[in-house]
Amino acid sequence: MKVQEYIIQDNGSFDPKHIFECGQCFRWNKKEDGSYIGVFGNNVMSVKKENGKIIFRGVCDSNIQNICKKYFDLDRDYEEIKNKLSLVDNFLKESIDYGSGIRILNQELFECIISFIISANNNIPRIKKIVERISKEYGNKICFEGNDYYTFPTVEQLSKATVQDLRQLGLGFRDVRVYNTTRMILENKVDLHKLETLNNSDKIREELLKLDGVGDKVADCIMLFSTLKRLDVFPIDVWVRRVMNELYIKAEDETKINKKEIKKIAEDKYKDLAGLAQQYLFYWKREA
DNA sequence: GCGCAGGGGGTCG
DNA sequence: CGACCCCCTGCG
Numbered sequence: 001m002k003v004q005e006y007i008i009q010d011n012g013s014f015d016p017k018h019i020f021e022c023g024q025c026f027r028w029n030k031k032e033d034g035s036y037i038g039v040f041g042n043n044v045m046s047v048k049k050e051n052g053k054i055i056f057r058g059v060c061d062s063n064i065q066n067i068c069k070k071y072f073d074l075d076r077d078y079e080e081i082k083n084k085l086s087l088v089d090n091f092l093k094e095s096i097d098y099g100s101g102i103r104i105l106n107q108e109l110f111e112c113i114i115s116f117i118i119s120a121n122n123n124i125p126r127i128k129k130i131v132e133r134i135s136k137e138y139g140n141k142i143c144f145e146g147n148d149y150y151t152f153p154t155v156e157q158l159s160k161a162t163v164q165d166l167r168q169l170g171l172g173f174r175d176v177r178v179y180n181t182t183r184m185i186l187e188n189k190v191d192l193h194k195l196e197t198l199n200n201s202d203k204i205r206e207e208l209l210k211l212d213g214v215g216d217k218v219a220d221c222i223m224l225f226s227t228l229k230r231l232d233v234f235p236i237d238v239w240v241r242r243v244m245n246e247l248y249i250k251a252e253d254e255t256k257i258n259k260k261e262i263k264k265i266a267e268d269k270y271k272d273l274a275g276l277a278q279q280y281l282f283y284w285k286r287e288a
Numbered sequence: 289g290c291g292c293a294g295g296g297g298g299t300c301g
Numbered sequence: 302c303g304a305c306c307c308c309c310t311g312c313g
Binding site for chain 3: 129
Binding site: 023116117119120121122123124126127174177212213214215216217218221235237238239240282286 | 297
């Protein structure tokens with residue numbers, strides 16, 4: 001496949017570091033020159049920020065410009081979103097200044113589901129390694145600039161894996177969950193195409209929760225970080241719980257805070273942009 | 289340097 | 302509410 005290139009002006013709302021290290025994705029890796037290389041769909045791509053420009057280079061299964069617009073959410077006006085959220089309060093404004101180049105990716109739904117099932121009670125380096133091994137074992141190989149990369153497997157491809165196979169790849173107790181979920185999707189017990197047509201976050205969540213290994217937190221991550229793109233959902237993990245407690249609740253023991261209380265604050269303050277607020281706060285708190 | 293607890297983007301029973 | 306597999310980290 002031929003290498004394509006696409007260049008856009010940096011308008012202040014695109015920073016590879018912010019995008020790839022705000023915790024939404026697991027398949028982007030930093031190179032020595034500061035660029036990032038990742039695999040998504042049937043594409044391998046390098047992304048680099050240079051002299052006020054963002055440079056995309058990669059091997060793609062169709063036009064690179066269309067692919068980037070979709071995946072990197074380029075048609076959404078993040079300047080407008082940031083202006084709106086900055087008015088909420090000074091905490092959020094500070095976090096937005098810190099992670100000003102964050103964008104929420106449109107990741108492939110099945111990959112997102114499996115990746116976040118694997119994320120349960122796990123740490124990011126290990127999650128990345130497991131997803132990489134799954135791709136190498138069951139995905140397709142793509143060559144780019146002398147190196148081999150592997151696409152995340154389709155439902156059909158991953159359905160070839162037994163529980164034992166998955167255990168061998170290091171999934172631990174999540175092996176059964178990934179196995180069961182893959183089967184349920186393969187057999188259309190949960191119809192991913194139908195999910196894309198639903199326009200109500202609660203309805204989508206209800207469907208996702210049928211999948212083994214998908215609880216509240218994972219369901220919210222899937223809805224926010226995949227092509228489902230529900231910007232109103234507010235995933236609550238330990239970091240978000242911590243920052244929300246520090247800023248607004250100020251309880252002595254944050255583990256005792258009811259999730260509903262946090263969700264209500266998020267809804268009241270951030271409204272239909274809660275998911276984006278979550279990403280700015282998460283990145284701010286984790287990095288700092 | 290090695291060895292061993294501690295804990296990690298939660299979910300399930 | 303406790304266990305869950307694995308591995309990486311931090312302290313002794």
